[in-house]
Amino acid sequence: MDTTLTPGKTSVNVTAPQQLRVIKRNGDVVAFDASKIGVAMTKAFIAVEGDNAGTSSRVRDFVAQASQAIVEAFQRRLPDGGTLHIEDIQDQVELALMRAGEQKVARAYVLYREEHARARAAAGGDIEKPHPTLNVTLPDGSRQPLDLGRVETLVHDACEELANVEPGKIVEDSLKNLYDGVTIDGVSQALMMTARTLVEKEPNYTYVTARLLQDSLRREALSFLGIAEDATYSDMAELYKPAFKAYVAKGIEFEQLDDKLAEFDLERLGDALDHSRDNAFTYLGLQTLYDRYFIHKDDVRYELPQVMFMRVAMGLALNEDDREARAIEFYELLSSFDYMASTPTLFNSGTQRSQLSSCYLTTVPDDLDSIYSAIRDNALLSKWAGGLGNDWTPVRALGSYIKGTNGKSQGVVPFLKVVNDTAVAVNQGGKRKGAVCAYLETWHLDIEEFLELRKNTGDDRRRTHDMNTANWVPDLFMKRVFDDQEWTLFSPSTCPDLHDLYGAAFEKRYAEYEEMTRTGQLKLFKRVKAKDLWRKMLSMLFETGHPWITFKDPCNLRSPQQHAGVVHSSNLCTEITLNTSVDEIAVCNLGSINLAQHVVDGELDDAKLQRTVRTAVRMLDNVIDINYYAVPQAKRSNLKHRPVGLGIMGFQDALYKQGIAYASQEAVTFADRSMELVSYHAIEASSDLAAERGHYESFEGSLWSQGVLPIDSIEKLRLERGEKYIEIDTSATQDWDRIRDKIAAQGMRNSNVMAIAPTATISNICGVSQSIEPTYQNLFVKSNLSGEFTVVNAYLVHDLKERGLWDEVMINDLKYYDGSVQPIDRIPDDLKAKYASAFEVEPKWLVEAAARRQKWIDQAQSLNLYIQGVSGKKLDVTYRMAWFRGLKTTYYLRALGATSVEKSTVDRGKLNAVSNGSGTAPGAAPAPSAKPEASEPRGIEDFLQGQSGSGSRAPSAGDIDELGCEACQ
Structure with a gap:
């Protein structure tokens, strides 16, 4: 319905949700009236700005938009109707004002609420008459009195062994949100919502909320399996085992689980389930599993967390000699969050269609039949949840001759x-959007139009708004940029061998083709200034976020498999660098070490890391044999070369646990040494697997077989590129000669072993920062299918509490400054440095840390670059530095334009602990200037006038899955 708001003389329409009710402070339940939101906001503006605010068009428009946003938030939270407490509505009003930067108005509103709370307390408390007797409506429609004893047991269980949480407060506040006749699910939702609102004050409430959510999960799954109608946390010590056995039987009956799971010793596996590990989930982690991962039938999730981890472990142990022992070993690794398999593996391991691989790379040949066959392969691979990278360089350019028709190509x-x-x-199995990235080499004659594919203007028939694009850049182009020389564009139909050449061989042949253009032997070409094309690449990257910039030569010159083919592209997330051809579709199988779990007492625990890596490599190798392959080229390639991609996540958490700032030399050193250890143990684990199972088919002739490890391949890149264009640290601490000797004796099980993926969702499951990313924001609001809730940096809260700085004012300051600690005077400089967020860390630190990791990795990294106060000069320097330091690829550019106005530079009646933003933390980015430097290249600056980047600017941290590629991890 449309509700007209009439605060003062204003009048705006807000669409109100159906069947929403409000619980007043006295326990009465009344219909939701959206107009009261607008009235409350307008009164707050009037209190600050005077009576004229009531007729101000600015206030009127803001109130209308903010009111509608609040109503929509309630609609998302309660799509089928339900109840809200009056305090919850007022919280949303306060949050809307804070988010909009209306700090003075928000403060007036807070003071208004406090004043009325005191008045109510003086009059005898919030509840002016006894709370009505509460009955609960059961699923069959019958009613019974609310069991307050059970509610208290659930809440006390949820708070057990957690510091600074108050079970009594949760119970008391939840009762305010209940009404007579509430459903059982309504009771659970009230408890969760209450705990969730307290997260911003004490991060441990995220664990409380997750444990309260488990009550709903248990009730849903256990009743469906016929085990129990409901159960407490302590009950699960006994109930997990029968639930697990019933689950396997039901899953096979429903034709969802592999029949082979019934052949395991379910008694032994059931005994291994550890119900206490359910308590390790954050609310976001558990809700993510529920929304996306748990197996369901008729919209009923009958899979529980530990059951899911055991199902995945069993699926990966199907071919092991002692399946039960290995399944338990794999389960221990997953359920402890020491390591997490990729999303496709979590989705499908142990099911009847076990598509467990993450990434597929293809090369598209230059004929019509092959082109549409490649598109068909994309569809089949996408159907089974694979992320795709397509090499389109062989396809002839616009204007090229077509012999069969005597016509010209459309490119x-x-x-x-x-x-x-x-x-x-x-899409991906009906679970996620289909995801593909097209790659094109920088010498292709269509490259200029390719750069513009993601623009929002121009002929929409020549735009691709839903797919990703990436630039496959040869070293020769970068040299021409550095030396300010010309660059020639060709069609692959007349220069086909350039596609398969790299390094010095590419440079020699490219020069020959350029000479042919001068003698008239080649007619179809275009000559441009390399710097002009480079500027356009950076401009489009800033404007649209694409194409990503990836480097052909280091990917090939450092590839262990250069004897067996050519790397023609990376994948959807730019971390996979495997050979592709007409006959082979490259496949990679991913998983990630949780680095934070391996920092013990402030130091990296090498012994634990070795154990984790060895088991993880075994799990990844098993994927190759168990995997379902949608197309034969993928199966042929994967069985022949057996590549895997072991990565890391929780890098930022690991730094926090050691007290290290991301923007520091200590962080760069930790990136180097931690990746060296992962590499050392992973390569050894693969070699030991080769001793047990045999080396991969194409091992002979590889760099491995020649005793050349990833750290050694840097020298080949240096020789081919030239000393002038490269600078890479090559220090090492481990006994690499021992590994070389072992490989010489045993071989390698896997052609490739390491790759760092974005871990967009699996890091949420584990409750750590994504991949190698710096913290995006220290406090933000997350929206998902279950509503909105606050996510706060628990490490920051802990440090602030230790120094007596955590209070309501600090919480409000962090909200106002989008989680940034830099403008807040009370926070000491060392904490400002430690908790600098992504845009407050100069991009050079991201590149330096990535370069140190890259020397140990046989594939690549998904490296997002964050640039605040973006300018042509900053982009130019950052991406040149990435190439100069030997990086193989880069991923998303997250850019904030130089014309952006920070809240910290605007006087909005700041809270008493806030500075004007004049200071920055050591290593943090300074506040951006409003004007670009006059001496900078104009390509980006012309675009930047009046804009902050429509496509590549940073998304809200609340939209977590946008910060990385979910398709791979």
């Missing part, structure tokens, strides 16, 4: 439009 772009629409039409 690559029209086909990419079909690829884009296929990704939309065929």
